[in-house]
Amino acid sequence: MVMTAVKQKSVDRYVRERDRFAEMLEMARLVPGDEGELYAKMFEILLDAKETIVDCVENDKPFIAGYFCNAPELFTAMGVPWFMVMESPFLQSSAPYVLSEIDATEHMGLGTDLCTAIRLPIYYIEEGLMPVPTAAVGLLYPCDATPMLQQVIMHNQGWKDVPIFSCDPPYTSDERAITYFAEELKRMVTFLEEHTGHTMDIDRLREVCEESNRTYSLWQDYNELRRNVPSPHGFTPGGSTAFAISQCFTAGDPRCTEWFDLLYKCGEARVKAGQGSIVGNPDWKERIRLFWFDILPFIWAEDFLPWLEQEWGAVVVMDMFGHCPYTLIDTTNEDTIFYGLAKRALIDAPMIRQARGTAENFSNDIRRIVPDYKIDAVIWPGHMGHKDGSAASGIMRRTCRELGVPFLHIGLDLFDPRYTSVDEIKDRVSEFFTGMGLG
Amino acid sequence: MSAQDAWRIFAEATRSLGNPEIDAWKAQGGKVVGFFCSMVPDELFTAAGILPFRMRGTGSTSTELADAYFTPINCTFPRHAFNQALLGEYDFLDGMVCINSCDHVRRVYDNWIQALDTPFVHVMSLPHKVDDPQVGWYHDDIAVLKEKIEGQFGVEITGDRLDEAIRLHNRIRALQKELYQMRRAERPPITGVQALEVMVAGTALPRERYLELLEEVVEEARTAPGVDGYRARLMIVGGELDDPEYVRIIEEQGGLVVTDSTCFGSRLMWEAIDEEDPDPVRSLARYYIQERPSCPRMCGDQPRRLAYVRDLVNEFRVDGVIAERLMFCDQWLVEHYMTGNDLKADGIPFLALDREYILSGTGQLRTRVQAFLEAIKGTSVTIRAGAQSLA
Ligand code: SF4
Ligand code: SF4
Numbered sequence: 001m002v003m004t005a006v007k008q009k010s011v012d013r014y015v016r017e018r019d020r021f022a023e024m025l026e027m028a029r030l031v032p033g034d035e036g037e038l039y040a041k042m043f044e045i046l047l048d049a050k051e052t053i054v055d056c057v058e059n060d061k062p063f064i065a066g067y068f069c070n071a072p073e074l075f076t077a078m079g080v081p082w083f084m085v086m087e088s089p090f091l092q093s094s095a096p097y098v099l100s101e102i103d104a105t106e107h108m109g110l111g112t113d114l115c116t117a118i119r120l121p122i123y124y125i126e127e128g129l130m131p132v133p134t135a136a137v138g139l140l141y142p143c144d145a146t147p148m149l150q151q152v153i154m155h156n157q158g159w160k161d162v163p164i165f166s167c168d169p170p171y172t173s174d175e176r177a178i179t180y181f182a183e184e185l186k187r188m189v190t191f192l193e194e195h196t197g198h199t200m201d202i203d204r205l206r207e208v209c210e211e212s213n214r215t216y217s218l219w220q221d222y223n224e225l226r227r228n229v230p231s232p233h234g235f236t237p238g239g240s241t242a243f244a245i246s247q248c249f250t251a252g253d254p255r256c257t258e259w260f261d262l263l264y265k266c267g268e269a270r271v272k273a274g275q276g277s278i279v280g281n282p283d284w285k286e287r288i289r290l291f292w293f294d295i296l297p298f299i300w301a302e303d304f305l306p307w308l309e310q311e312w313g314a315v316v317v318m319d320m321f322g323h324c325p326y327t328l329i330d331t332t333n334e335d336t337i338f339y340g341l342a343k344r345a346l347i348d349a350p351m352i353r354q355a356r357g358t359a360e361n362f363s364n365d366i367r368r369i370v371p372d373y374k375i376d377a378v379i380w381p382g383h384m385g386h387k388d389g390s391a392a393s394g395i396m397r398r399t400c401r402e403l404g405v406p407f408l409h410i411g412l413d414l415f416d417p418r419y420t421s422v423d424e425i426k427d428r429v430s431e432f433f434t435g436m437g438l439g
Numbered sequence: 440m441s442a443q444d445a446w447r448i449f450a451e452a453t454r455s456l457g458n459p460e461i462d463a464w465k466a467q468g469g470k471v472v473g474f475f476c477s478m479v480p481d482e483l484f485t486a487a488g489i490l491p492f493r494m495r496g497t498g499s500t501s502t503e504l505a506d507a508y509f510t511p512i513n514c515t516f517p518r519h520a521f522n523q524a525l526l527g528e529y530d531f532l533d534g535m536v537c538i539n540s541c542d543h544v545r546r547v548y549d550n551w552i553q554a555l556d557t558p559f560v561h562v563m564s565l566p567h568k569v570d571d572p573q574v575g576w577y578h579d580d581i582a583v584l585k586e587k588i589e590g591q592f593g594v595e596i597t598g599d600r601l602d603e604a605i606r607l608h609n610r611i612r613a614l615q616k617e618l619y620q621m622r623r624a625e626r627p628p629i630t631g632v633q634a635l636e637v638m639v640a641g642t643a644l645p646r647e648r649y650l651e652l653l654e655e656v657v658e659e660a661r662t663a664p665g666v667d668g669y670r671a672r673l674m675i676v677g678g679e680l681d682d683p684e685y686v687r688i689i690e691e692q693g694g695l696v697v698t699d700s701t702c703f704g705s706r707l708m709w710e711a712i713d714e715e716d717p718d719p720v721r722s723l724a725r726y727y728i729q730e731r732p733s734c735p736r737m738c739g740d741q742p743r744r745l746a747y748v749r750d751l752v753n754e755f756r757v758d759g760v761i762a763e764r765l766m767f768c769d770q771w772l773v774e775h776y777m778t779g780n781d782l783k784a785d786g787i788p789f790l791a792l793d794r795e796y797i798l799s800g801t802g803q804l805r806t807r808v809q810a811f812l813e814a815i816k817g818t819s820v821t822i823r824a825g826a827q828s829l830a
Binding site: 108109110111113114115118122138140141143144145147148149150151152154155164166168170171172176177180183184187358359360382384387388390391392393394395398409411 | 507
């Protein structure tokens, strides 16, 4: 297949990411036991996702650009390969080239106060560094930045022939809202049928939703395990990884269920053995149970998060992406399926759940998670993109005060450690723990 | 009542939150409901006999109280407006209607219900697209608000009353547009500062009363000698701009603001609401979602917004566009990024300026506008020879 220079450039980053995952997979395979298998399966899934898109680009097969929490079971049921338009900042945030790319976004005129996870994809799109799909679908929430990313896609000359449909989630969460969003999802399916050549078979969709129901049941069971003291896992698999696998890569796919099954088994074995997040160090003890109410700071995953555990015995028992109400989809008929998908997308799916509507979900989640998971402190990292959440931080603080649990608001960029340095954050957190008599 | 009186009342209403007209309204037992964002259909309140007041932070000097709720990464407009509410400056309100117009404003609702005991507080759900299903959604959302107003204030908003309110608001729009159209002239009858005063006052006064005053102002403008001696004709594009002093600084450098596309500006009145539809709620929904010039949060409508700006640039013979943005506003940041690229490709000078809600950094603003006017001099075809500063 002949690749034009433009096309080659658009996929180069993907090839690089694919190769990075291939290396990580090899490393994970060296880790013995179930946990090694868990990591290996995760990298297999990520590698496969990258390989699929590279194959689509190289061989002119239809594929779409999509968005998280946008009922990805629909893409699986239609068999249409997709990539999450914002995935690179999340998956590659620790790659050495990301900081210079962040600088480049500023030189483009995108300033410094727009979410870095949006600035980067805008940069990739505008610079021709993202695969140009057959069609694109989006979700116009959870923040102001996401519809703006959609509009840059529509505006970009290189994507001018890409048909685009964006689902519009309402601000409310009642029956009317869910029914309206279910209709939006149906319109998205019609759009995809029209533009990708893939069709929807309702029996196949039922199968996929039943599979994803199995995933969500396992996710719930697994999170029950995290209520144990010590929690079987911390920032390692369970939170963000569970979200990514179930929402971005393998929704409604048996591989996803298998992964959650293995996750459960790993967690269960640790609980039975009385093991916590760090094993193999008899002197280590879980001393502080944290609710990290945001996305985990991936970029510091090799530094800050292990530091929390090792230095303070502070374990992220629950985070925003790990928490989900796990409502199962009623697969009786087409309408119940779409209704269930809409409800899951609007009300259950992490981050959309908290950030889409009124601030009640922030306080409700704190009220539920703090006692359920025996939380000692709530940290609102205050990612610079989460302006709605920051404007709810007063409400979170008051909720924590009512519950008698300490609350810390940091203020950082999840993707750029120059915004607030890792050392500064460590100092803030240490002062907080000390001041609150924790650890 | 003369045009001079009207200008005085407009200036007064723009430079403070409350004003004597509101006091008089309240003294007669009238109700006032505040609302955020130009996408809230204020015709509903007029139909209910309630004075709709567009929320601002005018007069605020600090966000100290609001900072217990918001953070430094939040837009300073809702922070100042909320601070004013916490200080009691909004105690004249009998209700407040918020909307999910952006991540910052929508949280005013959440914080307001925590901190204040205004009798009626509601949040609207504005869709993000301009297609027919979204008109349907907003129709129902407006109907929900209508019912809530009726329940809270014990009034019935009949079809006839709503039709009448729509006609009144349309009449205001038509006159405001006429005044704007006069600014296409080589010697516009009013400055950008005055235009903004006219528009802001229109969101803060009882509407019947405002219409009378507006008629005086428009009448006077029809025969006014007009402004001259400016160096360039400017257009302001952006969001929440309700402070005439900001425009004054631009005009003091010699640029005359002849038109705009802002939230308190032309987008409020360029189009009229359909008066013929037997379902006035449907007319409102269609108007707010599809017909009026949209703002960046309405996804998929950027080409129409760009066309709107381009048309105004041509119609008003604009020499340069100033794009203002309040810091931390994602919507206008990306919108300006796209508009700037498009206008520069057309050869239209474009200056993007970030600002805080209350006037600050005026030295830098002056310098940047001066430099922009110099740059325009190098590119523009409509330079006014020998022009002096308006100051
Ligand atoms: S602000 Fe948060 S929700 Fe929005 S794009 Fe950034 S990371 Fe995602
Ligand atoms: S200027 Fe932007 S951020 Fe500020 S209130 Fe308006 S839309 Fe929201």
